[in-house]
Amino acid sequence: MSSIIQLLPDHVANQIAAGEVVQRPASVVKELLENAVDARATDIKLIVKDAGKTLIQVIDNGVGMNVTDARLCFERHATSKIRHAEDLFALHTKGFRGEALASIAAIAHVEMKTKQDQDELGTHIVVEGSKFASQDVAVLPKGTSFSVKNLFFNIPARRNFLKSDTVEFRHIVDEFERVALAHPNIGFVLYHNGSEMFNLPMGNMRQRIVGIFGSRTNEKLVPVKESTEIVAIEGFVTKPEFAKKSRGEQFFFVNNRFIKSGYLHHAVMAAYEGLLKDGCQPGYYIYLDVPPHTIDINIHPTKTEIKFDDEHALYAILRSSIKHSLGQFNVAPVLDFERDANLDTPYDYQKREAVVPNVEVDRNFNPFADEAIKGTATASRPAGSSGGFGNTHFKRERQPAWESLYIGTNPASEEIADINFESEEVTGSLFNDNEVEDTDYKTYQIHRKYLVSPIKSGLLVIDQKRAHQRILYEQFLRNITVQHGASQQLLFPLVLHYNKTELDLIREMKEALQNTGFVFAEINDDHIVVNGLPVNVPESEVSILLEELISDLQQEVPGSSFSQSDRIAKSMARSLAVKTGTALSGKEQENMVNALFACKEPDVSPFNKPTFITVSVEDLDKRFAI
Template sequence: MSSIIQLLPDHVANQIAAGEVVQRPASVVKELLENSVDAGSTDIKLIVKDAGKTLIQVIDNGKGMNVTDSRLCFERHATSKIRHAEDLFALATKGFRGEALASIAAIAHVEMKTKQEQEELGTHIVIEGSKFVSQDVAVLPKGTSFSVKNLFFNIPARRNFLKSDTVEFRHIVDEFERVALAHPNISFVLYHNGSEMFNLPMANQRQRIVGIFGGRTNEKLVPVNESTEIVQIQGFAVKPEFAKKSRGEQFFFVNNRFIKSGYLHHAVMAAYEGLLKDGCQPGYFIYLEVPPNTIDINIHPTKTEIKFDDEHALYAILRSSVKHSLGQFNVAPVLDFERDANLDTPYTYEGKEAILPTVNVDRNFNPFADEKPVKTSGASSSSTYASPAFRKTDRSASWESLYTGLTTATDETEGIDFEKDEVTGSLFNDGDVEQTIHRTYQIHKKYIVSPIKSGMVIIDQKRAHQRILYEQFLKNITVQQGASQQLLFPLVLHYNKTELDLIKEMQAALENTGFVFSEIKEDQIVVSGLPVNTPESEVSILLEELINDLQQEVPDSSFSQTDSIAKSMARSLAVKTGTLLSEKEQDNMVNSLFACKEPDVSPFNKPTFITVSVEDLDKRFAI
C-alpha cells in the first residue's frame, strides 16, 4: 500500500504560511517597516497606491544586504535574528522567524534593491509568485528598497475578501502609526496615491504623538513615569475630559514593540475609575521596558500578543502609576488633608487671652406695653433702649376690626354673573369617548405599547427611531434637500489628518443632511450649521462615531458611503433606551414608524416591533 503522507512543495507551503502572515496589505506594511527598523535605518519612506492593492514600497537607508543575503532572505525560515532556540527568549528585534519575505514573495510581484555602504554596486532582484525572474547588479544608494506589486495576484479569492480602499488604508495607517510611535528617533514619511499623508521628523515621544494625532493633542497628555525592578514605565495618559466613545488612541509598547493586552487595558481602566462617562474610553500611550527573558513574544503569528512572567505585579504597578499621574497633575479628585493657611491663627495673637463676649439685657422691656419705654435714669452707659416694636398707640381696636365690611362687599356681588372656564359639553355632538383615552403607553422607558384591532403592538423605541431617522437622512442625501439650523456661535472641532481626509470625502453627503462646514483647515473644522433637531452637544460624538464606522466599515454590510453615513447618524441621534417620552412623542413615533418603507426592521436588520394577539393573551390566562 502506497504512503498517503507527503511533503508539500515549497510554493504551496509558502502560500499556506502567507495565510497567517499576510492577511491584508497592512500586514505587508508591518513586516517591511519592521525589517527597515531592524536594519538600523534613520529615514524610512512608505509609498502606497490604491490602499496597497497595487503597490507597497518601503525605502530605507539601513545597512542593506550583500548578494548572498539578498537571495537567501526569500527562503523559508531564513533569518539573521536568531541562531539558537535560547535566542527566542532574549529578542531585541522585530522579525525573527524568517517567514515574512518568503510569504510575501509567494503571493505578489516583488522587486528588491539593496546595497551595503562598503560595496560599490548593489543587487536588484525580481520575484513573481516565489519564482525568481531576474537577479542583476545595479548602481544603488545605501539601504534597501522593497516593492510589493499586485498583492494576491495568484489568489483571487483572497483579493476578493479585501475591504474598500478606505478601510484597507485605515489599517495601513494603523500599522504605520504603531511603528512610528515606537521609534521616535527615526523619521517616517507616508505617501498615498502621490499625496503626502505624514511627514514625521526625528523627535521625542511627546513630539511624535503630537505629530501624528494633531497639535491639540499636546494639551490632552499627562506624563506617566515609573521605574521598578520589574518594569520601567514611560508614556502619557489622556485626560478624562478628552475620552472618546471609540478605542482609537490606545497604545501599549513592550520593548518598542506594539502589543494588544486586555489585561493591561483593564489596569488602565481601573486607574480611571470614577473619572469617565458611561461608554467612554480613555486614551493612553504607554511604553514598557522589561527584561527580554521575562516575556514570550512567539505566542501569536502577528506577534501582537505577549506572555508575561508576572502579570499580576505588572497590573498593580501600571494601575498605580497611571492613577498617581492623574492625581499628581490635578486631573483626578484627591483628598487634601493640608489645612488652609488663611484659617490659621496669626502669630501676633499667640500670647493674648480670649475676650469673652458680654450680653446686655434690658430688664424693663415689655413687648405687650402700649407705649415705647423710655430710658431709665441712672442707667449705665452699657444699657440700651427697648425695641421699637408696637409703636402704634391706637391698639384698642381688636383684630376682628380688620374683617369688618367684608359681608357687605359680598352682598353687593350677588347679582353679578361671572364667566366660568368649565367645559359644559363637547364641541361636537357626536364626540367619541375614546378621544380621552391614552392610545399609547411606555413601559420601562424602553417599549411603546399601542392597541390594535387584533391585540396590541409592542415597539422598541430606540430601533424604531433609528429606522425613522435612517430613511429621513437617506432621503435628504439623495434628494439633496436637508434642512439646516444655523448656529449663533460656530463649533470648532479638532481632528488629525486621517480623520480630516475622511470628513472631506463625505463632506457633500453630510451637507445634504443639514451640516454646514464654513471652514476646513489642516487640523480643525468649523461647523456653522446642523441638521434640524440635532443637539449641539452631540455633534462631536456624532462625527467621531461616523468616522470610526467608516474606518472600520459598519457591520452587516453597507452598499455605499451614503448608506453608511445615514446608518451612523441614525444610530447616534436615535432616542436612547431609558428616555421618557410624552404621549404626543409616543404617538408621533408610532405614526412615523409605520409611515416608513420598511418599518419591520431597524437599519441594522433587527426587529422594531412585535405583535401580541388577543388569542395569545387568552391562552396565557387559560386554566
C-alpha cells in the same frame, strides 16, 4: 496500497505560510517597516498606491545587505535574528521567524534593491511568485528598497476578500502609526497615490504623538513615568474630559513592540474609575520596558499578543502609576480634610514676595458731621417762621404717600362694589367629555424601553430605540438622495479638531453630510468649522456623532456591499436614536408609532433587527388558561 502522505512543494508551502503572515496589504507594510527598523535606518519612506493593492514600497537608509544575504532573505526560515532556540527568549528586534519575505514573495511581484555602505555597487533582485526572475548588479544608494506589486496576483480568492480602498488604507495607516509611535527617534514619511499623508521628523515621544494626531493633542496629554524592578513605564494618558466613545488612540508598547492586551487595558480603566462618563474611553500611549526573558512574544502569528510572567504585579504597577499621574497633575479629585483650597498659591504668584499694603488715614474725617449740622440748623430756626434764604437748604417738606394721589380720581369707584361679575365657573366645553376620552393617547411606555399599544388582534410591543433608528435612517437616506435636508444655523460656529486621516474621511463624506443638513464653513489641516446642523441634531451631540461616524467608516460598518450614503445614514441613525431608559411623553409615543408605520420597512431596524412584535388575544387567553 500507495502512500497518501507527501511533502508539499516549496511554493505551495510558502503560499500556505502567507495565509498566516499576509492577511491584507497592511500585513506587508508591517513586516517591511519592521525590517527597515531592524536595519538601523534613521529615515524610512512608505509609498502606497491603491491602498497597497497595486504597490507597497518601503525605502530605508539602513545597513543594507550583501549579495548572499539578499538572495537568502527570500528563503524560508532564513533569519538574522536568532541562532539558537534560547534566543527566542532574549529578542530585542522585530520580526525573527524568517517567513515574512518568503511568504510575501510567494503571492506578489517583489523587487528588492540593496547596498551596503562599504560596497561600490548594490544588488537588484526581482522575484515573482517565489521564482527568481532576475538578479543584477546596480548603482544604488545606501540602504534597502522593497517594492511589492500586484499583491495576491496568483490567489484571486484572497484578493476578492479585500475590503474597499478606504478600509484597507485605514489598516495601513494603523500599522504605520504603531511603528512610528514605537520609534520616535526615526523619521517616517507616508505617501498614498502621490500625496504626502504624514511627514514625521525625528523627535521625542510627545512630538511624535502630536505629529500623528494633531497639535490639539498636546493639551490632552498627562505624562506617566514609573521605574521598578519588574517594569519601567513611560508614556502619556489623556485627560478625562477628552475621552471618546471609540477606542481609537489606545497604544501599548512592550520593548518597542506594539501589543494588544485586554488585561492591561482593564488596568488603565481601573485607574480612571469615577472620572469618565458611561461608555467613554480614554486615550493612552504607554511604553513598557521589561526584561526579555520575562515575556513570550511567540504566541500569536502577528506577534501582537504577549504572555507575561507576572501579570498581576504589572497590572497593579500600571494602575497605580496612572492614578498617581492623574492625581499629581490635579486631573483626579483629591480628598484632604486638612487642606483648604482657598489657601493655594496661584502659579503666577509662587515666586513673588508679599507686598505690604499702604494704609492711608484721613484724620479730619467725621461721619457724624452732617447730622450735627442738620440738628443745629433745626434747633436755631424759630417755630412757625418761614425761614430765610439760608434756611431753605435744610427745609424739606414731607410729601404725602403715593396712594393718596389716586383718592377721588375715580368718582364711580364706590359703585364698583355693587356690580355683579359673571361667574368664573365653566358651565360648558367645546368638546364633549366622551370625545376627550376618545382622543386620549393609548400608547404606554414600559421600563422606558418598550411602547405598548392595543390593536384589534391584541397588543403591539415596539422597541423604541430600534423604531427610532428606522425612522431616522429613512429620513437621513431620503435627505441624502433628494439633497434637501433642512438645516438650523448656529449663532456661534463649532470648531472641532481631528487628525489628518479623520479629516480625509470628513472631506470624503462632506457632500452627503451637507445633504442631511450640515453646513461646513471650512475644513483645514487640523480642524473643521461647522455653521449649521440638521434640525434633529443637538449641538452637544455633534462631536460624538462625527466621532462615531468616522469610526464606522474606518471599519466599514456594516459592510463593503453598502454605499457610503447608506453607511452614513445608518451611523447617524444609531447615534441620534433615543436610548433605552429615555422617558417619552404621550405625544412623543404617539408620534413615534405613527412615524414608524409610515416607513417603507417598519418591521426591521436598519441593522436587520425586529422593531416590534404582536401579542394576539389568543396568546393571552392561552397564558391565562393554564
